[in-house]
Amino acid sequence: MTIDEIRKILPTLPESPGCYKYIGQEGTVIYVGKAKNLRRRVSSYFQREVQGAKTRLLVRQIRGIEYVVVGSEAEALILENALIKEHKPRYNILLKDDKTYPEVVIHHEPFPRVRVERRPARDGSVHFGPYPNVGMAHAAVAMVRDLYPIRTCDLDLSPHKIALGKYKVCLEYHMKRCKAPCVGYQSREDYDHSIREITSLLRGNLRDVIELYRSEMLRLSEELRFEEAQIYKERLQYLENYQVKHTVAPHHIHNVDVFSFEEDEDGATYVNYMHITQGMVSQVYTLEYRSQLEGESREELFASAITELRRRFGSRAKELILPLDPGWQDDANVTITIPQRGDKKKLLELSERNVRQYKVDKYKRAERLNPDQRLMQVVGDLRQRLGLERSPMHIECFDNSNIQGSDPVAACVVFKRGRPSKKDYRKFNIRTVEGPDDYASMREIVTRRYRRMQESEEALPDLILADGGKGQVGAIREALGELGLSIPVAGLVKDERHRTSSLLYGEDFLREIPVRHHSPTFHLLEQIQAEVHRFAITFHRDKRSKSQLSSRLDFIKGIGPKTKDELLSTFRSVQSVSSASLEELTTAIGPAKARIVYQAFHAEEETEPTA
Template sequence: MAAKEHLQAQISALPHKPGVYKYFDDEGIIYVGKAIDLRKRVSSYFTKQDHNKKTQQLVKNIKRIEFTIVDSESDAFLLENNLIKQHQPKYNILLKDGKTYPYLCLTNERFPRLIPTRNKINDGSRYYGPYANGTALNVLLELIRALYPLRTCNFNLSPQNVEAGKFKVCLEYHLGNCKGPCEDKEDEAQYNGYIQQIRNILNGDLRVPKQYFRDQMTAAAHNMQYELAHQFKVKLDKIEAFQLKSTIVSATLTNIDVFAIASNEKSAFITYLKVMNGSIILTQSLEVQKKLDEEDAEILAPLVMQMRQEFESESREILTNVAVQLPLPGIAVSVPQIGDKRKLLELALKNVLYARKEKESMNDRSKDLNEVRIMETIRKDLRLTELPKHIECFDNSNFQGDNPVAAMVCFRNAKPSKKDYRHYHIKTVIGPNDFDSMYEVVSRRYRRLVDEGASLPQLIIVDGGKGQLSMAVKALKDLNLWGQMAVIGIAKRLEEIYVPNDPLPLYIDKKSESLRLFQRMRDEVHRFGITFHRSRRDAATLKTELTDVKGLGPVTADKLLNKFKSVKKIRELTEAELIAEVGKAKAKVLQNYFAENDAPAHPMPARQLPS
């Protein structure tokens, strides 16, 4: 109580102002959140009754609360994001951080080079990107190198060094990929013209280089330099092929960031498209694990901020498929419904839905592989001739010999098949005899499967030691099924596995997936059997008590018990309710019976029914 009172005192002291709150357990920060009104937001964790299980667990672990007041909701948003990155709280979505993306660098030197790098250095060079993956960067780099004769060496091509003849042309010159600026064979002004066109391409604007190669092709053809014209034609085709893969339907779209989110119970998937000059220059998809069953908008908002920062977006417009509020003044955030922007958003949605479907399919495939691995482990541990895709497990249940029952659970492909579970009333055995009871239920089960032409399991498990196992084997032999199914027994005390005709138990590693599945099936059949046994025992006990009432027949007793489930509830019925159920005469009989049996413990006068 002292801890709860301490938290309530902290909550009462919170101001009605915007800010960030931090929840602590005994080890440190476990959650960071933002709020327009700190007191209202924090108190909602402790007053609302409809929280999901994850949030309920969070609240249970809160030992201390701290808060920071800020000037606005925007400031709270940014502070929350920074604190989550800094402390990585257990119950917050952990925003990806620390990953280094590649850039294309135009070096700050005479005859600049275009090189890929992951390190930005403040040396005057111009960096383009970052790119979400190396493939996109390499495609663009290969295009530029195919279009322009850029040098790849790292020599210091100062005028003094070149005039002094310090360098010699390399193989790239002889292959035609470089024009030899190291030996002053390249015109610097023309080279810088190439660099300006490369800047346009890296900024997503292909119009200038396209026009340049078109003009050069036309001029060469006019001068009857057809081989040169063909070379320019090839380069123009390369640009148009590249543009064909990246251009959006409408050329009216300029610089836009597009975000789409789709989630399931465990994860959220986000796709980001960065559009510049009508072309998609970057795509990135990611998955984040949910921690407190967050809404999509709650997940997407900080990721928009972070991804724009990581990929250095300067776009003044953001499209999303869910409405989000972002502390970005001067930037339009919208959910388009029609037109080219809607088509662009649907492209992002198509990608994010595909990413979610692919991940779920991978999980399903992983589960299938896991199940096959478990069955293969069982096959090896028990030296079976075939994979145990169908396993059945039996258990008996009785209380001092009364109400003997048995249960069978069925697993298919290492998973419970509950539609195949069965209960059995023991019919041929009197008293607590687990061995004969096991013989009866195994016989009944597989006689029926044979009569119905149903498939037989590859493995049978009986809950018990050598005695129960031998009776299961006898039942199969009497049915002429011995040898068609493997049978084992699992002893409770030491988790020993017994196989037929072997007095010593089989050793299986305690960490083995085989043993874990056997234990799971044993526990499941035990639970299933005990539940059935208790319900039957309780029903028999209740029925005996009511049928002992003189003047009340078994039909009436069954009717009352089926409806009210217990004698206690029947005792609590009013006169009018009893009369409505069984009529005045039987109602009076029941009231007299209850009054007589309750008299020693509850000396209350019997209620009189009207004559």
């Protein structure tokens, strides 16, 4: 994909929080970033005047964009860190070399310490996080230390060091915050038991601790120990925020595949795949999958897509998180989970959000990159619905406009290859019809339109639309029959909200052919209807306005077009002419004509009243 093609699809990106990945020439990820608004953030890279040599160099290397939609900016931050660690993109210099996010680490050592670290060593220690901010990480460690008396010192507590007897108890022991394993007061078994409970707690079992903190805060408040209660309140807020925002699953959700799917009306199925490693999303991919077997159910198709994606990515996950049971039985050792709540449900919702976004963006991108292709599909769908012999590449639509028969007009709009052809639009003044007779008016303008096209040997339309019902369709067919023409005619049927709801069509008898709302065909018909209505109403309004402004001057005997123009040029309106004095009119058009105009507007005033 070229830079120009990327710029065309930028308006199709979602305005949602998420992470984006820039793909280089060899298909590798060269940059990962997060955004509160994906469209705005990604578009900023492709402005004509991009600041910074590094950014300009990065943009020149981009050949594709992938993204993952999440629920909040905090979730995007966590996912970004996981994707950077997974892909190690070459252009993420700042994040890769300078900045990372805090983790809680249980060190791999005798009598393990529990600490907050940004760059923990990969030495067998147990890691929790990353945390969206350092305050949440420290709150988790503070919670652990409040509940369990564990050491905070940097002493080497290997057995032979303790046996030397060189260590002494510290203040933490006297404050009952440590049981002094350094001098042998606490056994290794007892300490390890505490560590196992701490590990379980950090893996997400927060509910009991939150309730404990809440009760402790209330107890201290009742005892008027407000400063101590405030400490528990702050820790409680951190933990509650962590519990709500930590969408990336706890670490114990490891080596798990998440699948979701979405269908469209064209028979395609979109399947999203996410692989979870230690609570982190390490792979995300969406596949458009079409059935190879006739009559294959959606469950069978979903199962086939799962098998293909697992094979493609070499997944050996022992658990699948799915929205339904598709009857997948490729591996009896794999557990299928259909979650109803909790962290696994959140992971499934994240997958479903991404597959829906992929489906929407596919249509938007296709329209941006190749708009004619989408329009040809719409025209083809219209042909199929009406059973036409050929695709309606040339469509004309008629509409009448009048108010109780006054100033009757009509309009014709033309669409070619699904697009308005405004140079071919036509306006019609009704010449032969007296009063408000829409059907007779329609017969007149259709006859005039296509007789003229026959005489000039212009290409006739493939389909004619009437902005009306059976009467309008019948009037058009009668006019065409008199001209010896056979052109398909359909009516645009409106619902109670005056929106196009169906097509009225049939060779022998007319029947309604429904059109699904918000489908591409619906939008085309809606556009045609709105365009012909706008064009007819505008023409009628202009004609009525001119008629109202000039009617009284037109019917004054002895006043011609030239004099009328002089009056309107001088007085600006008929109203001003009617209120002008004889002297003012004489100055503008001379005494003889001034007297005629003055008498025409003041005849009643100059008539003597009868006795």
